[in-house]
Amino acid sequence: MSKLLTDLIEALRCLPGVGGKSAQRMAFHLLERDRERGQRLAQVMAQAMREIGNCSRCRNFSETPVCTLCASSSRDRQVLCVVESPTELAAIEQATGYRGQYFVLLGRLSPLDGLGPEELGLDRLAERLAEGEIEEMIIATNPTVEGEATAHYLAQLARAGNVRPTRLAHGVPLGGELEFVDRGTLAHAFGSRQSLD
Amino acid sequence: MSKLLTDLIEALRCLPGVGGKSAQRMAFHLLERDRERGQRLAQVMAQAMREIGNCSRCRNFSETPVCTLCASSSRDRQVLCVVESPTELAAIEQATGYRGQYFVLLGRLSPLDGLGPEELGLDRLAERLAEGEIEEMIIATNPTVEGEATAHYLAQLARAGNVRPTRLAHGVPLGGELEFVDRGTLAHAFGSRQSLD
Structure with missing residues (x-):
């Protein structure tokens, strides 16, 4: 594989959640189908890394x-x-x-x-x-x-x-089931129960 | 949110499999923890988009x-x-x-x-x-x-x-179970069965 392409795949792995396979897929996708947006991404990324304080x-x-x-x-x-x-x-x-x-x-x-x-x-x-x-x-x-x-x-x-x-208030998350709430959270929520009046 | 940061998140969405949430996570990760590798990625990407023919x-x-x-x-x-x-x-x-x-x-x-x-x-x-x-x-x-x-x-x-x-040979993939092979592939593999002698 070309040196520059290998470098690009390696560099893409600095993104969180991106391993070797995804990095390869991303590099090929950009080169085959989306060079313009790849160029734009490179430019915005360089500027952001440099200028965002x-x-x-x-x-x-x-x-x-x-x-x-x-x-x-x-x-x-x-x-x-x-x-x-x-x-x-x-x-x-x-x-x-x-x-x-x-x-x-x-x-x-x-x-x-x-x-x-x-x-x-x-x-x-x-x-x-x-x-x-x-x-x-x-x-x-x-x-x-x-x-x-x-x-x-x-x-x-x-x-x-x-x-x-x-x-911020601690307690049982909305939309969850009590059965699956961890013990610490459940104990806290029980102790801090609130009056409905 | 800062304009440049919004631009970066938007630009990251050109990567395959990256939606709004992942793009935001990537942008924050690079800015908070990995600016140097982000710089390097931007530079390699620009060069690859320009020079790979x-x-x-x-x-x-x-x-x-x-x-x-x-x-x-x-x-x-x-x-x-x-x-x-x-x-x-x-x-x-x-x-x-x-x-x-x-x-x-x-x-x-x-x-x-x-x-x-x-x-x-x-x-x-x-x-x-x-x-x-x-x-x-x-x-x-x-x-x-x-x-x-x-x-x-x-x-x-x-x-x-x-x-x-x-x-390339068509047939049943290695390591699969026949039950889950699609009908077309199974029929083809059956018809092209090979002698074991």
Whole structure:
């Protein structure tokens, strides 16, 4: 097989979920049927890798110093939602009707990996809380051990800044069957049962 | 979401088997964790789309006028295998111990799609047969209606050039159960049963 084609197949494997077989299929597909869109993809990808940085206010991906979401005048400035990564920000934007601001940690507290408050930009977060506009901080870190530890730390930070911290509700997922819910979640949901009155 | 990020997600959808969700996951993965390999992929992809052409002898993908396989002195020049596309050539190279030459049609006879003998390079194939080196032509077009029609045409071409045409064997796939083999294949395998003596 041609050297360049082998290189392309190898390079495509950096995409998540793409192994040798899929990479080969993708390379052949582009070369046989879709060179124009392949060219366009290559160009957009190079530009994105080069130019997309992080918003200086919320640390989300942005090619401008301040992202469109932070710059928007139609977003509620009293509520701030803290997430671990841009992926979670996108998920919340797509699933909920949330109209407030965000802050992206780009990680979670994990001293063993060298991720402390500084790496997560918590000094900048404290500054934003000190501005006095924010009234509620929604802590939307992942419900993992490290995410919970981070949430605990963030709650303290919020209280120190006179901001009310809130956390996403835990419980039984919608549309599931109790039989298949894991024990920890079921126990939590049972303990936090809510009155229907 | 940033314009450039939206563009990247949209562009990634040109890859086969990649929908909106996967494209978003790929874009975030590259930006968060693998910018260097993303840069490299963009660069290799642009180069491949621009520089990979077709071998002037076998019409397979090649960035040189004559591909390494055609230029190789260790391949058998008496046998020529005709396939529809580079994908099938790669499959045969990977699965079999075939050491002969190839010819890639880059399509199949399909008058409704404007694919006639000229588009498939059959004039060039006839020239190669006329060189007199080739003794056997293995016709490995797909076992579809159009592939069979193409095989029929190719067999005539081979006979006209005094070359022996052969076709891949049809039958029951290895490792399958007869119960699940389609009726056409089973009937064919039954009719072409072979003596075990």
